[in-house]
Amino acid sequence: MVQDHVAAVDHVSDVVGLLRTLSDPTRLRLLSALQDGEHSVTALCDQLQLAQPTISHHLGRLRLARLVANRRDGKQVFYSLNGEMVSERKDTSALTIAAGALELRIRATITNGENTPNNANGDVGG
Numbered sequence: 001m002v003q004d005h006v007a008a009v010d011h012v013s014d015v016v017g018l019l020r021t022l023s024d025p026t027r028l029r030l031l032s033a034l035q036d037g038e039h040s041v042t043a044l045c046d047q048l049q050l051a052q053p054t055i056s057h058h059l060g061r062l063r064l065a066r067l068v069a070n071r072r073d074g075k076q077v078f079y080s081l082n083g084e085m086v087s088e089r090k091d092t093s094a095l096t097i098a099a100g101a102l103e104l105r106i107r108a109t110i111t112n113g114e115n116t117p118n119n120a121n122g123d124v125g126g
Contacts, residue, residue, distance in 0.1 A: 015102050021065040022097070026050065026058045028106070031081070031095060034068060035088050038080040067097065 021027060026048070033039060033047050045055050059079055062068040069082045081088065087096045094107040 011100055014099065018065055018097070018099050018102065018104075021061055021067070022104070022106075024058065024061075026054070027062055030055070030058055030062060030079075031067065031086070031106070034079060034081050035093070035095065038071075038078045040076050040078050042076070044079070 029048055030044065033044055039047070041052060041055055041059065044059075045052050048055065059068060059070070063070060063079075066082055066085050068079050068086075070077050070079050072078075081095075085097060085099060087098070088094065094105055097104045097106070
């Protein structure tokens, strides 16, 4: 019984951590940009019009949350969505993030910090 309670508390902490990671607009913009496929840090900087240290910081947070994967090619680093945690539906432009019992669907068009209000919706189920 106590072990079940401890496991439930740990699970809640994991979910809170994931939601905290997703609460940043820049991170949501990065996830949206990566729906188009793999991008270099330089390309993401150009697309989001943000400085490289800012992009790298947020990509690091997304990588720690296992939402993105990276690969190095020489001096360049390329990022993509981590298919183990994030899946996408091309027909709805939605991302589904699954972590344990949590499934979060994000349907939004996010470009340069602007969220299209009539398209934004998040569903949390568990």
